Amino acid sequence: MTRVAILRYPGTWSERDFQHALSLVPEVESDILWHEDADLAGYDAAIVPGGFTYGDYVRAGAIAKLSPATHALVRFAEAGKLVLGSCNGFQILCEAGLLPGALVRNSGLEFRCDWVHMRVESDTTPWTAGLRGAVLRMPIAHGEGCWVADDQTLSDVEARGQVVFRYTDERGVATAASNPNGSLANVAGVCNEGRNVVGLMPHPERCSEALLGGTDGYRVLANLAPALAGTAPAIYR
């Protein structure tokens, strides 16, 4: 059985959605852990869900960065354990320095609540094994999802294949019109150099069963157990 910790900070709101989505995945069990006393010992993976932790005060994810759970998460990631952050979770992972770049106000200043398409650029992460080139359709709901980085960081991230998801049209072509928030190079999600930490703005937990209008999120979450068992179509390290 693969054990997943789902972190809950003040203002997290997608933790139960993640727990429900993971309940559909065979061989996975999950617990929701309160950030003040999150003990990650014994877990194989950790998920940082979406929400508005600490009201997005200072910057989205900035105050959550200083929570005991985030300090534990950094050690967990450094030990090579698997980490996934979605939406505000992605912002927290960037603020904590676990992922490159930063997420700023959407270029159009709008809060975007919509379905988007994105192409899987790398299948050498535990969450995307076997999905390279797949065009996934997922919901977004964010006001600060514009991924930015300086020129050197972008060039390094591209060269190392750390762009995991890129906003595209439904045919998988990255266009300006398919970029919902002005992200540099249409980046929707990135991984760290060790490839065990992945963050993305879209919400896989909200499209993991047909009743919710899509199942592409399940394709990402269902990779977890095979990745840990070493039976995934592609290995990540």
Add this chain to the structure above:
Amino acid sequence: MIFVATIRVLPKAEVRDPQGEAVRGALRSLGLSVSDVRTGKEVVVTFEAASEVAAREAVRLMGNELLANPVIEDYAYELKEGVPA
């Protein structure tokens, strides 16, 4: 000793500031020839430290670890001794 630090955070010059662009448009609508607007925030912190050197070190910790994200923002500060007016 009590110190008051006024810390100003602004997006780095190379980072687009869509809020500043919106404000620029609004200021232009007042008939002003505004060429550029950058928006940020100012944070005023009252705190204790053993010396001015320690106080400056504390402010740098505040700036680097929380108030500014070095990937996208710069900060500057003024430090005064005493209590706010």
